[in-house]
Amino acid sequence: MADDRNSVSMKLKIAFSVFGVLAGCCVFFVFTFLYQNYHAGLWALLSCALSSIVLHQHLLFRNNRLEHWHTIHSLTALRNLGILTLLCSTGDKMSSSEDEIPRRKKSVDGAQSRSRSRSKEEDGSEDEEDEYEVEEIRDKKLKNGTWVYYIKWVGWESDTNTWEPKEHLDCPDKLEDFERKWKRKEEKREQRRREERERKIKDREEREKRRDEKLEKRKLESSDSDSETETKPVKVQSRRESEDKQKVKEKEKKEEKVKIRKIESSLFKTDKLMKDNRIEKERKKDDRKDKDDKKEKEGRKEKDERKEKGRMTKEIPVKILGMTKEAGTNYFIVRFRTDETGLMTMSDAHDFVPKLCCQFYSEFIEIS
Structure with a gap:
């Protein structure tokens, strides 16, 4: 069992299941969002889900944890689900391919089969061909000098409508009705065109009348003498002048x-x-x-x-006469230039008259 879990076959199974998951996702996105084929996208999503279940089982088996996740009944149910899905997908594919073949044949070869059937009926051939019934005649146009009609066939979609000549049609009543409607449409178009032309002509005439009236008024205002109706070249000249x-x-x-x-x-x-x-x-x-x-x-x-x-x-003193002390501060008794005496603090004397201070100290202080 251990050899089976790590064998090459197990690795290949895991690789194929991973490839199935990726392929299912890619096909789902391509068919759903690019081609708008929701049927194919649904089957791709289902195959992706089944591939992811198979991958999960392989990984559980490899890691020896399969018994914790599944029982015998759940494994048989998953196997039966895979077989049923495979059978349903193959049956749906076969039925869709069978429906697609006649649909393509119907859309591509519809015009050729109808033209062949009409030509064989005209030639009087005895071979029986499928006859197609005209549901509605929608339009007509000229093609190479002959009128061809745009036909909607009974039991056929609008994308299979064809342009057919009158010889290929066997529906005189519908042709008469279409020709009657066509004539009415053409008459209405012609009437609209006439009305448009008449309206344009009337507008032009009214404009010319107004212009002429304005020119005549200006002429009457500018000229003193009353003049009769003038000739055409004079009118043209007056117009130019105006x-x-x-x-x-x-x-x-x-x-x-x-x-x-x-x-x-x-x-x-x-x-x-x-x-x-x-x-x-x-x-x-x-x-x-x-x-x-x-x-x-x-x-x-x-x-x-x-x-x-x-x-x-x-106030600069000329001479220091002595010293005194008042209120705890030392003062010099000085004489000013005006021969007045006064007091001067020692700090001011040291700043303003340092020479007088030195002179006083040298005279009154004896150095032993």
Whole structure:
């Protein structure tokens, strides 16, 4: 049993079952979606399902798990199902092929058999041929100088309709009815064509009348003296003159429109320029104000600095007279340029008059 599970025959069976699954899927998609043959697609899907069942059984047998999935009764049922499906598919194939042969023969050789039967009846042959009954005559046309009729046959589909000459038809009543209907159709067509022609002629005449009336009115308005009906060439000449005047007026109107557009565009441009100038002027004013403000601020700063310098120059001491202490801070007693005396902190004196500080220390402090 182990040898059977891993033998070449088992591998071939698995390969054939895989091929059956793939082939069934491909045939199903091709016949169903490409050719719209749903009958063949259904059989392909069924064969794919059976092949997948067989593949599953082979794999279970190879992996020694067939007994867990199936019993003897289920395996016999699957075998009987496969045999029944095979018999049904072969029977359906044979019946469809038998139906297809006469259908093709019927569609392809229908016209030839009908023409042969009509020719043999005319020649008086004694051989019996199948006779075809005319269901309806649908149309007619000229072919090589003779009229042929488009025939719908009894018991035949519309795709087997043929064009037949009158000699092949044995239905005088239907021919008369068709010819009567054909004549009515032709009369209706002719009537429509006449009505169309008459309508076009009437429209043309009305247009010419209106044009003539307009021309006469213009003539009467332009001329002071009343004139009688003029001859045809004069009318033609007046028409041309009026058309020329109309053209001149149209040109003038176009030129006026162009001028108006130019003026509007120039006005728009000037308005835009004026707006831009206003914006520029306002911007310049703002810049000037900013500059003036900056200058004023700088002038104020300079003045403040000058004042501060003057105050500093005035308050710079000339000589340190002594030292004192008030509220815990040390002060120098100094004399200013104005001969006034005052107090100055030691830190300020060290910053502003370091030379005077050194002089004072050298005079009053003895180094031992």
